Amino acid sequence: MSTTSFDKFQKRKLISSYFSVTLSIALILFLLGTLAFVVINSQNLVNHIKENLVVNVYLSAAAKETEINQFQKTLAMKEYTKSVTYVSKEEAAEDLMKTLGENFVAYLGDNPLQNSIDLHLKADYVTEEQLADIAIEIKGATFVDEVAYDIPLVSLLNDNIKTISYYMLGGCGFILFISILLINSSIRLSIYSKRFIIKTMQMVGATKRFIRRPFIFNNIKLGMIGAVIAIAALTACMSFLDTKYPTIKLLSNVPMVTAIFGGIFIFGILISWLSTFFATSRYLNLRTDDLYY
Template sequence: MSLGYVVKEGIAGISRARLAAFTSMFSLFIAVLLLGLLARLGYNGYEVAQSLKQSIDVEVFLVDLDDRTTNELSREFEQQQLVQEVTYISKDSAAAIFENEFGAAGSSLADLKFLPASFKLNIDPDADVSQVDSLVGEIQEYRGVDEVQFNQQLLKRIESNFETAAMVGGGLGVLILLASMILVFNTIRLTIYAKRDLIKAMKLVGATNGFIRRPFVVEGVLQGLIAGLLAVGVMFGAFHYILPEYIPQLGILEWPFGRWYYLCGAMLLLAVFMGFWGSQWAARKFIKETSISE
């Protein structure tokens, strides 16, 4: 079977069942566009969550220590896997920060240097609450440590909200994928039904199921390709030209991995795959069931 014949028959299949093909392509277009939007917003949500988690530091307040013990503590903190950066805040620095935040009203208190020296530990944003809790418990046992503080509730809320959003987004994505593939499946099924007499005739002259199936698979791939190109065009145009014009804040949102073509390429491949799988599924099932004796 020549490639030209397969492609020609695939295109002809779309023209024979125009309404069904249009419904299938439109559904694929909407599905891929929605999945692209979910991926884009999900990526940006992940970045925001990571940024918020980076702002949550563990503060370690010290009793009065000599320089040698302070340096030893600093080295121990730096050896912790979850700690990305260690910042030492001396009593003088703490007093200066206090005076800067409270102005003239706090200058007299700052002169007393009542604030203890401390370490600020920048934690790996990929660390979860249990890991940070374990680290805090370990640090509290260090000699010279008076108190350890970190915003546990905020970290828990960030993790909980992100996990919920990821589950909801993932569930919606799966439902959209299934619905679109079923629509492609039904479109190819209608096309096969319309050509059932021709399929019987082809089987009578010895055509195999694989030979008959290929044009229908090409039809599904073409539907996916057209829908994917439309979805990519709308996604790119909306986020590059239309939305930034009316909502400038959206212009600063990064594309996944920093480039538009990663997401757009994935959307196009997904649309083609969905068209291929839906048509392959239908063609295998219904061509095999089309009996010569019917």
């Protein structure tokens, strides 16, 4: 093989090595980014379910309109309140008639329902203990007859959320560990092909820091390119999902998207730097005879 052909072969081999490392990093970072979106949006879904739980505050017939308005404003200002809606007994009767499909008021001759306030709480306050405390506080008003909410549903919801959270945490840890191993293996393989160059530079007097520097800088650049590719692919996928399912609005949450994309970029740089550092250190510390095995 001529010198020119050998140089071309080496160049193709080098490009192939860079391409495989970059592609491996991009694919793994894309997977991690997707996982981050799933985890964060699953929490948003849980919060949405919790905040749709209704606490019904039933008011006595003797309650005056001014008292109800003032009470509603007081509730709206509480730290645990998401939203407050007043429901008159006439509105409640209309809703119930639509559900039942018959006019029960005409049958009974009177509307037995009460005026009420539908209270939606912030997700952090939807626990059995805090709901009980809130109910006691609301019952302190003299014109409140009853505070009702679905206690079994709250208990079941929180228990299931805890179980799912543990499984998701374990799954995330496992996938992160596998991802680190795969990126590390790809970079180590690319360094392995240059082990004789590393040892030759060391034998002619180059310091370990001097030898490591170009490898680290080069693989950090590959990590950055891989991160950019992963971010571009994630943006395209999220944009497609937002277009097909407008209600999910994945890209509309700018702080979340920025945090995930920033984390992908930083992780790509960090894992590339660490993997290259330890891979080059391994071959720098090997004896020349050991390089053949």
